Amino acid sequence: MGDTPNDIQTVVGILKKGGLVAVPTETVYGLAADALNPNACRKIFDIKGRPLIDPLIVHVYSRDQVETLAHWSTAAQRLAAAFWPGPLTLVLPKKAAVSDIVTAGRPAVAIRMPRHPFLRKVLKVGRLPLAAPSANPFGYLSPTQARHVCASLGSRIPYILDGGPCSIGLESTIVDLSTPGHPQLLRPGPITAEAITDILETPPARHLKHCAKARVAPGQFKRHYRPRTPLHLFASGTSPSLTARDHKVKVAWVTLCRQSVSLPTGNRNVATFWLSKSGDLNEAAHNLFALLHHLDAQSYQAIYLEKMPAEGIGIAINDRLERAAAS
Numbered sequence: 001m002g003d004t005p006n007d008i009q010t011v012v013g014i015l016k017k018g019g020l021v022a023v024p025t026e027t028v029y030g031l032a033a034d035a036l037n038p039n040a041c042r043k044i045f046d047i048k049g050r051p052l053i054d055p056l057i058v059h060v061y062s063r064d065q066v067e068t069l070a071h072w073s074t075a076a077q078r079l080a081a082a083f084w085p086g087p088l089t090l091v092l093p094k095k096a097a098v099s100d101i102v103t104a105g106r107p108a109v110a111i112r113m114p115r116h117p118f119l120r121k122v123l124k125v126g127r128l129p130l131a132a133p134s135a136n137p138f139g140y141l142s143p144t145q146a147r148h149v150c151a152s153l154g155s156r157i158p159y160i161l162d163g164g165p166c167s168i169g170l171e172s173t174i175v176d177l178s179t180p181g182h183p184q185l186l187r188p189g190p191i192t193a194e195a196i197t198d199i200l201e202t203p204p205a206r207h208l209k210h211c212a213k214a215r216v217a218p219g220q221f222k223r224h225y226r227p228r229t230p231l232h233l234f235a236s237g238t239s240p241s242l243t244a245r246d247h248k249v250k251v252a253w254v255t256l257c258r259q260s261v262s263l264p265t266g267n268r269n270v271a272t273f274w275l276s277k278s279g280d281l282n283e284a285a286h287n288l289f290a291l292l293h294h295l296d297a298q299s300y301q302a303i304y305l306e307k308m309p310a311e312g313i314g315i316a317i318n319d320r321l322e323r324a325a326a327s
Ligand code: TXA
Pocket: 025, 027, 028, 029, 030, 031, 054, 055, 056, 057, 087, 089, 091, 103, 106, 108, 109, 110, 112, 132, 133, 134, 135, 170, 171, 172, 174, 186, 217, 218, 219, 220
């Protein structure tokens, strides 16, 4: 599963025949298919158990490739120039080459140019745009290592390209530019609303923040990214109150940094973890899904997790955590 030319050729060969491959990106692992082959894309929904109403992101190698799929605007070109390749997805009016299965019948397509060198090689050698959602069963934790994919979908996909742990560890920011003059933030992510507004320069700091509440991506269900173990959030800098039952069973207690809050007392079965020794939010994002995968594979009866400060990538982490903890 390394990055020898052979592996890339094998991956490209599978994709060209309409097969699926799990690929590394800098955000999370994706389950990729030829975006121009509707039958191949249909398999993604089948294997993930994903509803057909939830559209797919198309990954491209170059900005030229975007021309074949969607209509660019000045705003889109400015954002692409600033953040691609990288963790930003742009929703743009689609062209006829993109089938309804990819966009779930919508007139706009979500496009991203990823940064991971292995995936860039696959895109370059294959000369195919790749539709790829996160490579997890629908609703479950996103995979940030090849073994996370292997554990959940390994028996159903022919190849996992192992590119090591994803450097960012959290899904891309999604900005909808399909209505001229009204950019909308559909999913907070590693690139903040402020950074996007700085590039757009139009008054829409307001729009972006307002719409972050008003609208979300169609597939952003209230319950999502969930571990099997019940997850409870507690406010940043506070101590969680455990239930009477939790005092008797094995629970995991996760904080942002090492000494951020004091340990809940009276329970010898509490195991403590932190997402970043120094409280660095980017490191916390990088570790988040990997730690939740690890805890979910142990016999904890509950996970208590401290919410992040609402700044920078902390906003996106909290968005995922709230969905993961939603009942
Ligand atoms: O970082 C990422 O974005 C990762 C990697 C693999 O690229 N992909 C990812 O895909 O997170 P997925 O399918 O797990 O989440 C994509 C989100 C969904 O909420 C989906 O509804 C939304 O993007 N989306 C896709 N196409 C869209 C469209 N045409 N219009 C609006 N939202 C769209």
